[in-house]
Amino acid sequence: MKLLIVDDEPLIHVSIEFCLRQLGETQLQVLHAYNGSEMLACMEENRSIDIALVDIRMPGTDGLAAIASARPQWPHTHYYIMSSFSEFEYAREAIRLSVTEYLLKPLAPEDLARVLSQVREKQAGQEKQVRDSFRSWLESALHHRDVSYLYASGYHTAIVLLTCDSNQEDVLFWVPPFVTAHHSRILSLPCHEGTLLLIYAGEPGLIHEILGSIPKKGYPAGISVFVSSVCRDPAKMSAQLHQILDLSPYRIFTGIGIRYDLAAMGEPALHTLDTARQWLALRDSYFEQQYTAYVSLCARLLPSLDKEIPLQQLVHLSAFIQAMTGSPSSVPAEPRSLKQALLDAEKELLGQRKNTDKMDAVLAYIDQNFTRNISIADLSAQFDLTPNYLSTLLKKRLGIKFTDYLTGLRIALAKKLLLDTNRSVKEITEQVGYYSQSHFTKIFTDKEGCTPADFREHRGNIPPKF
16 A cells, blocks of 8 residues: 655654554555645656645645645545644535545544555445446456446456366366466456456556566466457457457467467458367367267368368367367377377267266166165176276266265155155155164154154144254
8 A cells, every 4th residue: 555645844754654653554655745746746656546645735736736636637546634724614625625534733643543444444345346347347248238337437457368278177277376466456257268357457557567477378288368458448448358259269270378469469261260169169079078069070170180281280289189188198290190189089078978878877777766775886786887986976977975865865755755645654764765764763853853753743844943
């Protein structure tokens, strides 16, 4: 936080700094000006001043006149008037200028503590409001809705798109260092093409600094970065956003794992972009294990590898396919090797599909036979899978353990029988697959918070226990 002291008396500057040290405000950056003209020059030079403590009576441009000149240019600064004269006219003029508070000199530590607390609280509220506005603007701009009124006035912005052509966890959850370093000035939004980042600041210098810290290369395998120019016009920024989204597929042929600056990107031919989008659709079908879609896209793309393709494009396609499949070794940049890599990925998907089909059969069997005494060992023997592997597949498919799934099916049926039939709890115990009434009652009570008899008596509407 930056604080500017504006007073023609040096002792006032010293006393305020002394009070700040007493308050332990050692990280606060304190700037000094000794008249209104110096105040304006200092604000012009620093621009992002948070608090200005301004004396009213100074030689030359007085404090109120300086604030009147400064406020239109730096509306986010919090202005506080200082004066030794508790006069109504000064206070009235200060109110007209939206000065935050009228402070009487000499300032005491408690005055400064209150001022700093007020400003920090207001800044937190303003920051949340600005952030919420920009998030709503970005979401709307992404869907081609004109909501320029949500774009916070007085702010500069830039768009960064992170694309990921790998499905490896260490790549998927990678966070760029510049995001960590400047998280308070960056908000993110997922989109089909990757992750959109909006960088915003009151001055363009900070954004240029952040963009300057984004390297040209050296990203994890599969990550590419697209960067817009800095601007403060919502319509221009929206246009840049969609330019980046439209051009980002072109990386398939120009290289992944590097930074692209929108201003330096050429306009590729439409048919080239269309082919690049098909490669990305192939990637999506592979990640989502959509075997049929993958085979269909392969049928379209494999013949294109028989055409004469520049070596550099083959190198970039090789890197893309390697990132997509997660292959530990590089794919040779030649049509035959690229085709083979795609066909190997197709075989892998087919194997996963067979497991998926088998899991459908396993689940259908459980749903039809859950009232019998079935176990993982029984299922693994019947479906020719090891018990551990079957347990893993079931957990991945259901999100819960096999025993919890089985119990859920049995309890659901028991509740229905308790409400819809006159069968005894003992009969229902056996009908849902349990052979011990006490065991069934314990499991039912743990799950439902009441015994089977209480559940039936209250028709499922169990009164709260006090």
